[in-house]
Amino acid sequence: MTNSIRDIAEESQCIFVIGSNTTEQHPVIGTKIRRAKRRRGVKLIVADPRRIDIADYADLHLRHRPGTDIPLLNGLMHVIVREGWHDEAFIAERTEGFEELKAVVEKYPPEVVSEITGVPAEDIEKAARMLAENRPGALLYAMGITQHIIGVANVMSCANLQMLLGNMGVPGGGVNPLRGQNNVQGACDLGGLPNVYPGYQRVTDPAIQEKFERAWGMPLSNQVGLTVTEMLKAAEEGAVRCLYVIGENPMVSDPDLNHVRYSLQQTEFIVVQDLFFTETCQFADVILPAASFAEKEGTFTNTERRIQRVRAAVKPPGEAKSDSWIIAQLAKRMIALGAASPDPDAPHAGWDYESAAEVMAEVNALTPIYAGVTYRRLEAGETPQWPVPGEDHPGTPILHVGKFSRGLGRFVAMDHVPPDELPDDEYPLVLTTGRVLYHWHGGEMTHRARSLEAMYPEALVEIHPKDAEKANIGDGELMKVASRRGEIIAKAQVTDRVEPGLIFTTFHFAESAANFLTNPALDPQAKIPEYKVCAVRVEAVPEGNGADGEAEMEPTG
Amino acid sequence: MDVTLTINGQKVTVPDGSTILEAARYAGISIPTLCHHPDLTNVGACRMCVVSVERARGLQTACTTPVFEGMVVDTESEDARETRKFVLEMLLTDHPNDCMVCEVNGDCELQDLVYDYGVAWPEHRGVRHSYEADPDPNPFIFIDRNKCILCSRCIRACDEIQNRDVWNFAYRGFKTKLVAGADQFLLDARCESCGQCVAYCPVGALYDKMSLGAGRVSQLTKVRTTCSYCGVGCNFDLNVRDGVIVRVTSAHDAPVNGMSLCVKGRYGYDYVHHPDRLTRPLVRAKWLGAEQVEEQVANGNWQIATVAEKYVQPPASGPQPSISDGTFIQTDWDTALDVVARKFTEVKKAHGGDAFAVFASAKCTNEENYLFNKFTRQVLGTNNIDHCARL
Ligand code: SF4
Ligand code: SF4
Ligand code: SF4
Ligand code: FES
Numbered sequence: 001m002t003n004s005i006r007d008i009a010e011e012s013q014c015i016f017v018i019g020s021n022t023t024e025q026h027p028v029i030g031t032k033i034r035r036a037k038r039r040r041g042v043k044l045i046v047a048d049p050r051r052i053d054i055a056d057y058a059d060l061h062l063r064h065r066p067g068t069d070i071p072l073l074n075g076l077m078h079v080i081v082r083e084g085w086h087d088e089a090f091i092a093e094r095t096e097g098f099e100e101l102k103a104v105v106e107k108y109p110p111e112v113v114s115e116i117t118g119v120p121a122e123d124i125e126k127a128a129r130m131l132a133e134n135r136p137g138a139l140l141y142a143m144g145i146t147q148h149i150i151g152v153a154n155v156m157s158c159a160n161l162q163m164l165l166g167n168m169g170v171p172g173g174g175v176n177p178l179r180g181q182n183n184v185q186g187a188c189d190l191g192g193l194p195n196v197y198p199g200y201q202r203v204t205d206p207a208i209q210e211k212f213e214r215a216w217g218m219p220l221s222n223q224v225g226l227t228v229t230e231m232l233k234a235a236e237e238g239a240v241r242c243l244y245v246i247g248e249n250p251m252v253s254d255p256d257l258n259h260v261r262y263s264l265q266q267t268e269f270i271v272v273q274d275l276f277f278t279e280t281c282q283f284a285d286v287i288l289p290a291a292s293f294a295e296k297e298g299t300f301t302n303t304e305r306r307i308q309r310v311r312a313a314v315k316p317p318g319e320a321k322s323d324s325w326i327i328a329q330l331a332k333r334m335i336a337l338g339a340a341s342p343d344p345d346a347p348h349a350g351w352d353y354e355s356a357a358e359v360m361a362e363v364n365a366l367t368p369i370y371a372g373v374t375y376r377r378l379e380a381g382e383t384p385q386w387p388v389p390g391e392d393h394p395g396t397p398i399l400h401v402g403k404f405s406r407g408l409g410r411f412v413a414m415d416h417v418p419p420d421e422l423p424d425d426e427y428p429l430v431l432t433t434g435r436v437l438y439h440w441h442g443g444e445m446t447h448r449a450r451s452l453e454a455m456y457p458e459a460l461v462e463i464h465p466k467d468a469e470k471a472n473i474g475d476g477e478l479m480k481v482a483s484r485r486g487e488i489i490a491k492a493q494v495t496d497r498v499e500p501g502l503i504f505t506t507f508h509f510a511e512s513a514a515n516f517l518t519n520p521a522l523d524p525q526a527k528i529p530e531y532k533v534c535a536v537r538v539e540a541v542p543e544g545n546g547a548d549g550e551a552e553m554e555p556t557g
Numbered sequence: 558m559d560v561t562l563t564i565n566g567q568k569v570t571v572p573d574g575s576t577i578l579e580a581a582r583y584a585g586i587s588i589p590t591l592c593h594h595p596d597l598t599n600v601g602a603c604r605m606c607v608v609s610v611e612r613a614r615g616l617q618t619a620c621t622t623p624v625f626e627g628m629v630v631d632t633e634s635e636d637a638r639e640t641r642k643f644v645l646e647m648l649l650t651d652h653p654n655d656c657m658v659c660e661v662n663g664d665c666e667l668q669d670l671v672y673d674y675g676v677a678w679p680e681h682r683g684v685r686h687s688y689e690a691d692p693d694p695n696p697f698i699f700i701d702r703n704k705c706i707l708c709s710r711c712i713r714a715c716d717e718i719q720n721r722d723v724w725n726f727a728y729r730g731f732k733t734k735l736v737a738g739a740d741q742f743l744l745d746a747r748c749e750s751c752g753q754c755v756a757y758c759p760v761g762a763l764y765d766k767m768s769l770g771a772g773r774v775s776q777l778t779k780v781r782t783t784c785s786y787c788g789v790g791c792n793f794d795l796n797v798r799d800g801v802i803v804r805v806t807s808a809h810d811a812p813v814n815g816m817s818l819c820v821k822g823r824y825g826y827d828y829v830h831h832p833d834r835l836t837r838p839l840v841r842a843k844w845l846g847a848e849q850v851e852e853q854v855a856n857g858n859w860q861i862a863t864v865a866e867k868y869v870q871p872p873a874s875g876p877q878p879s880i881s882d883g884t885f886i887q888t889d890w891d892t893a894l895d896v897v898a899r900k901f902t903e904v905k906k907a908h909g910g911d912a913f914a915v916f917a918s919a920k921c922t923n924e925e926n927y928l929f930n931k932f933t934r935q936v937l938g939t940n941n942i943d944h945c946a947r948l
Pocket of ligand 2: 704705706707708709710711712735757758759760762763
């Protein structure tokens with residue numbers, strides 16, 4: 001997030017939520033948005049194909065078709081520019097590329113946009129006016145924006161809108177991605193990415209490479225590594241021989257699971273390190289039992305870049321060990337076997353850590369944006385937001401104040417690109433996927449939380465009454481959903497939360513995971529699969545054909 | 558604009574518009590309250606906070622009365638103290654004498670005040686309520702209306718903090734009753750199971766169902782930590798008894814969320830102790846060698862693991878299942894780590910670092926992710942590291 005939860009909740013005049021089921025996925029932020037709406041009277045605009053909970057609180061709900069975010073945003077910008085509501089001073093001082101943007105959004109008058117998105121033209125006019133009249137405004141988005149083949153372009157379009165309105169670098173404004181997993185921000189920040197060292201320092205930058213070579217005492221690769229989806233492909237082709245999977249479950253969370261299964265089967269050696277025997281464990285050669293968040297010391301970084309402590313409250317069960325202990329053990333053993341010979345004189349070559357604080361001290365030394373995130377401060381109760389360039393730096397609640405990190409903010413005008421797979425005669429419906437309030441991700445944890453599981457024990461597929469009737473599917477009855485890649489059986493939830501032509505399900509349930517159906521087509525830059533749109537068909541399942549009425553997986557292909 | 562007043566003979570200067578209660582707390586003078594909570598609007602319902610104000614007629618409720626220049630307040634006047642005592646007595650006449658077995662014993666605002674004011678348990682006269690305890694089938698929130706003091710804090714928490722408007726009072730007079738929706742079950746009244754109402758209840762009328770009988774405040778240790786589910790980063794306290802997490806409580810000073818949590822953060826903690834947890838390293842027999850496996854299994858150091866769909870079954874007694882290459886063996890750490898280290902070293906020497914790929918984890922800590930990154934780049938010698946950020 002460029003801004004903080006607090007300044008958005010307390011200072012924005014308009015909150016624009018696009019592609020985020022906030023009250024179910026980031027519930028406490030959802031609560032704060034509702035509060036801002038009801039207590040402060042901020043304007044709330046929600047753009048989402050489904051009538052998600054937060055839409056009930058919105059001044060305006062734009063129900064655009066999945067995969068039409070760019071035309072929707074262009075339409076809003078069209079009206080803003082047409083009416084002269086854009087922030088000329090901000091654009092002149094702080095941005096470049098406005099003329100190109102103008103030329104592109106010119107082509108998206110509300111009537112045209114309405115055709116593409118299904119949103120009434122007058123609502124587009126209304127939303128644009130609301131955005132213009134209520135500044136500063138904050139834009140919040142989540143996977144609904146990123147999980148498309150044009151995810152990166154979608155994000156840029158969001159930034160275009162906010163720059164156009166001058167909503168950047170001010171309290172109550174900003175472009176604010178809501179990060180999914182608890183520490184996805186931290187995993188990105190600390191080098192869990194193939195192209196960057198901790199702190200987004202590029203592996204291809206010779207100066208950076210040298211810095212880490214000197215710190216760790218080993219020559220390092222300057223080749224950008226593989227992304228998750230590419231790893232599986234490389235494993236299938238034999239280029240990657242060993243997979244080391246730590247706390248992830250690609251056999252539920254990755255697209256096109258039938259294919260993932262095949263890739264895992266092809267891999268020579270797989271090590272899985274996790275709390276539970278996950279679906280991925282079936283393909284493992286070695287499984288290492290890890291400690292949960294309640295059993296270890298460390299920090300998480302939240303969606304607003306805030307670093308906070310995690311503390312051990314209980315002991316790990318049996319012989320389970322913390323991930324840091326395990327990885328240090330492996331490193332030491334491999335170094336002893338001659339797999340690598342780091343220069344013992346290098347300042348951070350070794351693997352003898354006594355505590356998480358010691359690891360953080362190494363991070364402080366090598367990662368400018370975390371330089372001042374010391375345990376001394378964390379233990380004193382501080383929760384700084386990065387960048388924190390030094391111990392005496394207070395942290396950075398709002399990014400891009402007065403200046404963008406790249407200098408001038410650049411408008412990158414985007415045209416509409418339809419989703420990779422659109423409905424046709426054979427697969428006439430669109431499937432979109434997401435999460436529900438009571439479950440989390442692959443469900444590894446929430447299925448084992450007894451009250452959460454009691455609330456939502458099986459996969460449901462939301463389907464509009466019209467489509468249900470057409471296929472002769474009753475509420476609560478089993479239905480089959482098939483795409484070009486696989487099929488699942490799950491219970492139908494007949495509801496107008498979805499519009500005709502659209503169905504929705506989750507990926508929380510391994511047995512009927514949406515990811516047997518999803519399209520692995522990727523955004524070329526971010527390599528994010530298009531989870532939010534694929535073409536499917538549905539049919540009723542005659543009584544007695546699902547195993548005991550339970551949702552059941554039928555892998556195909 | 559500031560206003561100066563006198564409380565118990567002490568001069569206090571506070572911003573205009575402050576209440577007597579705020580001014581007193583600012584000056585370090587405590588006034589007892591029940592229906593007041595600093596996060597919520599004031600309703601002046603319970604009359605616990607009454608104080609004497611010079612020249613004012615009758616006692617004033619400190620939580621709702623604004624200060625004025627030159628105001629003279631006595632928080633400990635006999636009148637005020639007697640009134641508070643009377644309020645407490647009235648509450649007790651319709652309250653079960655249950656503290657011995659009450660979940661919130663030692664963590665109850667009513668109990669503390671009754672203690673402070675030395676109120677004896679009144680003889681019960683007339684009708685008392687006898688509601689069914691735990692009448693609501695939802696799995697999260699326990700309700701005992703017999704203990705409800707009608708302070709409306711839960712109503713305001715749901716309305717003002719959660720913005721969900723589930724709770725309200727129905728009926729009148731003695732029949733006044735806290736109800737969800739139109740006297741429905743919580744989940745039918747759009748409840749999101751966030752537990753905010755429980756967190757704000759000053760007594761034991763609302764409680765976390767999963768924690769019933771699991772321990773009271775004096776038996777629990779609280780450990781402040783950060784939620785393991787979504788990226789909002791809520792902080793809360795894990796309440797631990799005998800090495801087991803038995804409850805999550807929210808904390809007023811949590812930087813992001815204050816007292817707010819969602820259903821996963823507040824009630825989704827028990828996976829930590831689930832019997833499915835992996836407790837020993839597992840290695841497929843083919844990486845161990847048949848002879849060694851046979852020997853170690855025979856002398857009981859290792860066990861043959863039977864893998865059910867999603868968990869590892871405890872080793873069966875009686876005749877052991879037969880071992881094939883693919884059988885998982887529960888080994889000791891040394892063995893498992895050596896198998897991995899040897900295989901990784903062999904592959905690295907033969908095929909180089911790019912023959913590895915590491916899935917780092919968005920569930921692990923920053924420090925652990927740093928170490929995964931260092932391990933991948935320094936020891937394995939590749940940049941093939943990624944995690945599910947994209948998914
Ligand atoms: S649990 Fe949350 S939503 Fe439900 S009644 Fe209590 S405060 Fe309201
Ligand atoms: S349930 Fe608790 S918070 Fe709600 S009115 Fe009764 S005593 Fe007050
Ligand atoms: S309590 Fe809920 S909103 Fe807060 S971090 Fe946990 S999952 Fe997210
Ligand atoms: S606390 Fe003031 S009336 Fe209840």
